Amino acid sequence: MSRSLHGLRSWLLQRLTAVYLLIYLVYFFIHLLLRDGGGYEGWRGWLAQPAVAIATVLFFTALLFHAWIGLRDVVMDYVHPFAWRLSLLALIGVGLLTMGLWVLLIMIPLHI
Amino acid sequence: MKHVNDAPRYLNLLRIHLPITAVLSIGHRIAGVVLVLAIPAVIYLLDLSLQNRDGYNAAASLLGGAGMRFLTALVVWAFAHHALAGVRFLLLDLRLGIDKPAARASAWAVSLGGAMIFLLAAAALL
Numbered sequence: 001m002s003r004s005l006h007g008l009r010s011w012l013l014q015r016l017t018a019v020y021l022l023i024y025l026v027y028f029f030i031h032l033l034l035r036d037g038g039g040y041e042g043w044r045g046w047l048a049q050p051a052v053a054i055a056t057v058l059f060f061t062a063l064l065f066h067a068w069i070g071l072r073d074v075v076m077d078y079v080h081p082f083a084w085r086l087s088l089l090a091l092i093g094v095g096l097l098t099m100g101l102w103v104l105l106i107m108i109p110l111h112i
Numbered sequence: 113m114k115h116v117n118d119a120p121r122y123l124n125l126l127r128i129h130l131p132i133t134a135v136l137s138i139g140h141r142i143a144g145v146v147l148v149l150a151i152p153a154v155i156y157l158l159d160l161s162l163q164n165r166d167g168y169n170a171a172a173s174l175l176g177g178a179g180m181r182f183l184t185a186l187v188v189w190a191f192a193h194h195a196l197a198g199v200r201f202l203l204l205d206l207r208l209g210i211d212k213p214a215a216r217a218s219a220w221a222v223s224l225g226g227a228m229i230f231l232l233a234a235a236a237l238l
Contacts, residue, residue, distance in 0.1 A: 015205065022195065022198075022199070039165070040161075040168035043161060043168060060155075064151075067147075067148045071144075074141060074145065102155050102159070106155070106158055110162065
């Protein structure tokens with residue numbers, strides 16, 4: 001991928017992830033509204049279904065990429081000193097990666 | 113070489129009249145940052161709610177808890193505004209509603225829609 005296409009790739013990824021996030025959240029909120037009770041067992045059982053679990057891990061993956069592109073744009077627009085910019089972007093990157101690992105650590109045990 | 117920027121600058125924020133489309137766009141950014149800050153809280157609640165029955169109940173009461181209600185309502189506004197404004201931007205990308213009167217009307221609709229959802233959430237929670 002050439003440098004000139006890099007921005008276009010981010011632009012497209014931001015929109016594709018946005019569409020997936022919307023679809024998942026509509027499905028999620030409809031499920032929350034329609035499920036009658038079920039409590040803990042129902043909630044855990046729903047998230048343990050393979051299709052739901054995969055969709056949920058994909059949701060958080062898309063969410064973290066979407067957040068990365070959005071925050072990177074915000075930092076690039078408002079933070080100009082190079083050292084600050086680099087440190088902030090590194091901090092954000094490590095933070096988002098940690099959140100992704102956390103989600104995996106939550107979701108994987110549901111299937112073991 | 114020294115570059116002299118002689119473009120007019122009006123940095124007095126009270127003298128800058130931002131059109132509603134610009135207000136909506138800045139709101140989209142602010143809401144996005146708020147939502148990012150909410151991600152660890154959401155993952156924590158997911159973690160807690162899946163541990164056992166006590167954790168599930170604790171997560172449910174945290175969401176409706178007295179100290180959390182304002183934050184929850186704020187995140188509801190951020191989500192409503194970000195999602196509505198995001199759909200509007202996606203439609204603009206498809207060149208739907210791109211002419212000025214339509215774009216201004218949809219910017220008003222999104223801003224007021226987000227504010228109404230915030231008021232509904234606040235009324236339901238507070």
